[in-house]
Amino acid sequence: MLVVMKPQATPEEIQAVCRHIEQLGFRPHPLPGAQRTAIGITGNQGQVEPASLEELSGVAEVIPVSKPYKLVSRDVKEDNTIITFPGTNATIGGRDLAMIAGPCSVETREQAFAAAEQVAAAGAQFFRGGAYKPRTSPYAFQGLGEEALIILAEIRERFGLRIVTEAIDNEALELVDQYADVIQIGARNMQNYSLLRAAGRKRKPVLLKRGLAATLEEFLMAAEYIMSEGNYQVILCERGVRTFADHTRNTLDLSIVPAVQRLSHLPIIVDPSHGTGKRNKVIPLGRAAVAVGADGLIVEVHHAPDKALSDGAQSIYPEQFVELMQQSSQIAAILGRNVPHGIEITEAASVAH
Ligand code: PEP
Numbered sequence: 001m002l003v004v005m006k007p008q009a010t011p012e013e014i015q016a017v018c019r020h021i022e023q024l025g026f027r028p029h030p031l032p033g034a035q036r037t038a039i040g041i042t043g044n045q046g047q048v049e050p051a052s053l054e055e056l057s058g059v060a061e062v063i064p065v066s067k068p069y070k071l072v073s074r075d076v077k078e079d080n081t082i083i084t085f086p087g088t089n090a091t092i093g094g095r096d097l098a099m100i101a102g103p104c105s106v107e108t109r110e111q112a113f114a115a116a117e118q119v120a121a122a123g124a125q126f127f128r129g130g131a132y133k134p135r136t137s138p139y140a141f142q143g144l145g146e147e148a149l150i151i152l153a154e155i156r157e158r159f160g161l162r163i164v165t166e167a168i169d170n171e172a173l174e175l176v177d178q179y180a181d182v183i184q185i186g187a188r189n190m191q192n193y194s195l196l197r198a199a200g201r202k203r204k205p206v207l208l209k210r211g212l213a214a215t216l217e218e219f220l221m222a223a224e225y226i227m228s229e230g231n232y233q234v235i236l237c238e239r240g241v242r243t244f245a246d247h248t249r250n251t252l253d254l255s256i257v258p259a260v261q262r263l264s265h266l267p268i269i270v271d272p273s274h275g276t277g278k279r280n281k282v283i284p285l286g287r288a289a290v291a292v293g294a295d296g297l298i299v300e301v302h303h304a305p306d307k308a309l310s311d312g313a314q315s316i317y318p319e320q321f322v323e324l325m326q327q328s329s330q331i332a333a334i335l336g337r338n339v340p341h342g343i344e345i346t347e348a349a350s351v352a353h
């Protein structure tokens, strides 16, 4: 069920409708749009009786939502969600593309700083680097944990880059929430519903990666879990799915980008690194992702990929990232979009952090 408020509805009227929904035992999710506010209702197993809501002041209409997901849907919010990073010029989901780059894992301070310096110089606004790694083998490098998070926070301080890093479980989530700007939920955890709910109780943006074999609907339902807890800042990420193809690590499904954009207001970015698993395919598929209309890229960059402790084979060299940025910028221009030239920090941001 969705309550659509009149364009001229006042904040008091919106609040009164929310209170009414709470009194009925449900949870209201007011989502302001350019034209009007819509209020999603969750917590109801069956139909909410619309009559009592229709009569409230400021309500334009009450419409049933037939899709299994509500809050992620364009039915609830027509305009694209744009995530902002207060005190900086960085956004995700607007006209500007979000370029997120850095190593698969934070290995040492020197390694992470080397990558950060180079991706910042190339114009990235976001830095990625795993502190907690979900590895196939329990004997493979598992990440430096909090030590890596401290290094990442130093990188934000030094270069201004906003930090994206993965929380593999509820324990890691608490620490990632403290140090990072964006909480990444990995492909393997896309259906870890308790982790999704816990991330939904945080107030930092969540980058949700598509599961290895998830359908579009399963992917959107995972985002719905996060939003249903009140965190509306979700970024979807296509990172390839398992197929019979063996010339790449995964098959990057770029068709999901327009499919998501049709159904959902949430931003969607693409990871051509995990999506292909091969260095020589990262730039071509990165270009294709921008051309298909993705809201940004997340790319693994390492100054010495042959020595990387994880995902060296798919990590590109810093100079390749420069090339990808330049080409992305040209392709984005054709689409009326823009690749910003790096992060700009205002006074407020340094105080806020
Ligand atoms: C990663 O970003 O390093 C990662 C582990 O990604 P995914 O969850 O897509 O495999």
Ligand code: MN
Binding pocket: 104, 105, 274, 300, 310, 311
């Ligand atoms: Mn990786």
